[in-house]
Amino acid sequence: MKTGKLPPDNTLDDVILKIKRYHTKKNATVKTATNVVLKDGPRAYKLATLLEIVNPKTGAFHHFTLNIDHIDKTKSSWNYKAEKSVRLEGKSPDEIEKLYNFLQEAYKSELGDAEGELHVITAKHHASLESIKNSIPDITDNDKLELIGKMLSKIDKNSSDIASFVSIFEGSHEKTIQHIATASRLIEGIVNLSTPLQIKG
Numbered sequence: 001m002k003t004g005k006l007p008p009d010n011t012l013d014d015v016i017l018k019i020k021r022y023h024t025k026k027n028a029t030v031k032t033a034t035n036v037v038l039k040d041g042p043r044a045y046k047l048a049t050l051l052e053i054v055n056p057k058t059g060a061f062h063h064f065t066l067n068i069d070h071i072d073k074t075k076s077s078w079n080y081k082a083e084k085s086v087r088l089e090g091k092s093p094d095e096i097e098k099l100y101n102f103l104q105e106a107y108k109s110e111l112g113d114a115e116g117e118l119h120v121i122t123a124k125h126h127a128s129l130e131s132i133k134n135s136i137p138d139i140t141d142n143d144k145l146e147l148i149g150k151m152l153s154k155i156d157k158n159s160s161d162i163a164s165f166v167s168i169f170e171g172s173h174e175k176t177i178q179h180i181a182t183a184s185r186l187i188e189g190i191v192n193l194s195t196p197l198q199i200k201g
Helices: 012-026 095-107 123-138 141-153 162-169 174-194
Strands: 003-006 030-040 044-054 061-073 078-081 086-089
Touching: 003 012, 012 030, 012 044, 012 061, 012 078, 061 095, 086 095
Parallel strands: none
Antiparallel strands: 003 078, 030 044, 044 061, 061 078, 061 086
């Protein structure tokens, strides 16, 4: 529905019904369309529509689609404009689940005053991280070092900075920091020796 108008004597329920009918008629794979009013006028309205998409052959659930539509009401008509609408797909990647997880954490105030980029992970991956964290006190120092080595090798050099490393290591034991610094200098020396000498001029 690129644009749409209804006479002003129609109610908001009429508008919601029209949007539901539009989605179900347009796409035969839509089983249900559930709505909630996010902003209730008096001139600007926002409506969220959750569409249940099914397999057209089997009727089995496939994914959800979430539409957030902006509708204006003037003296002459109700007006719908597609450019003011947002659509999220609940399939790979599941944009709806990412938004849901983000809002859930934000409203629980677990984000606090955190700044920067937020990464939302699945419950499965979170459980794996929790398992690793809880296991750390019980594993040997050699295994801990091996784990650190594997994690360091996976860090993207373009997405990390000195400040991040400082904040990670500042709570470590002084002797541990000395070992890390010494090992770093040794590796840096080996890398420099293996790099061909470049003479400028």
